[in-house]
Amino acid sequence: MIPVRRLSVSLPLVLLAGSLSQRTPADAARELIAADRAFAAEGAKGDLVTSLARTFARDIVLPDRANSGFARGRDAAVALLRRDTLAARSRLTWTPIRAGVSADAMHGFTYGYTTLTRPDGSVVPGKYVAYWEREEGAWRISVYRRVGRPAGDVSLDERPAALPPRLVAPVRDAPSHTRLVEELAEAERAFSREASGGPTIGAAFAKYGDPTAANVGNGAPFTFGADSIGAAVQATTDADSRITWAPDETRVASSGDVGVTIGIILIEPRAPAATPAPPLRLPYFTIWRRDGVTRPWRYIAE
Missing domain, CATH: 3.10.450.50 (Nuclear Transport Factor 2; Chain: A,)
Known part of the structure; x- marks a missing residue:
């Protein structure tokens, strides 16, 4: 007879091993870029500040060039976004064109193109780069940069993901x-x-x-x-x-x-x-x- 206590310890490990064996690096990258696209779809419905704030991790870092440093933490990051007095009345949409993930599927990145629509209807094209981490099981952005770009045609085709050879279980060491x-x-x-x-x-x-x-x-x-x-x-x-x-x-x-x-x-x-x-x-x-x-x-x- 197998002791119940042993089952309670071993079963999660067996399930984890099974999950890792069935999930591929490509699956993990698809999950990340899908999360980015889902945030972008929601962003199209609201203002810039709200749209970006919902993507931020608790320890988000944003470059703050005006102060030669960084905004650290969600509250400081939102305050930085609000420094642009038009931000709360502007809309930001974006399209990720590439994703990459770590072998433990806990860190990753995306980048792509943005479109900022101001209250007067003017449009400002841009680019973004985002570093992501899983927070309570969900992908959130932990470091983010968005810049304007010159007008011009760009390809929105998805580029091949940056993938590890295989997935491994996260470790705490x-x-x-x-x-x-x-x-x-x-x-x-x-x-x-x-x-x-x-x-x-x-x-x-x-x-x-x-x-x-x-x-x-x-x-x-x-x-x-x-x-x-x-x-x-x-x-x-x-x-x-x-x-x-x-x-x-x-x-x-x-x-x-x-x-x-x-x-x-x-x-x-x-x-x-x-x-x-x-x-x-x-x-x-x-x-x-x-x-x-x-x-x-x-x-x-x-």
């Missing part, structure tokens, strides 16, 4: 997680070092980017591919400025294959100025992935 966080933070710091303050920034972007990476860029569409991103970044970097960056916060899935770095870019003149000025501080975040914990980190969206 603080020492292991601390190590994963530091590995990704160091990858970001090494990325900055290889840019040499600007002269080799294009080569650094080409080296540290995934072949399928996307960069918001300055054009109507995203810039795709590490080499193209590197060339574009080098072409728009001021040779008279020194650019460095480093993460202040790093978030990583327990599977160690998807994460996000959050920090500040510093831009300062190379030559000493007659009247020294503080460096320009720009908040940024970069989404990273790799195919396994033995592989190097590569940025996938920013």
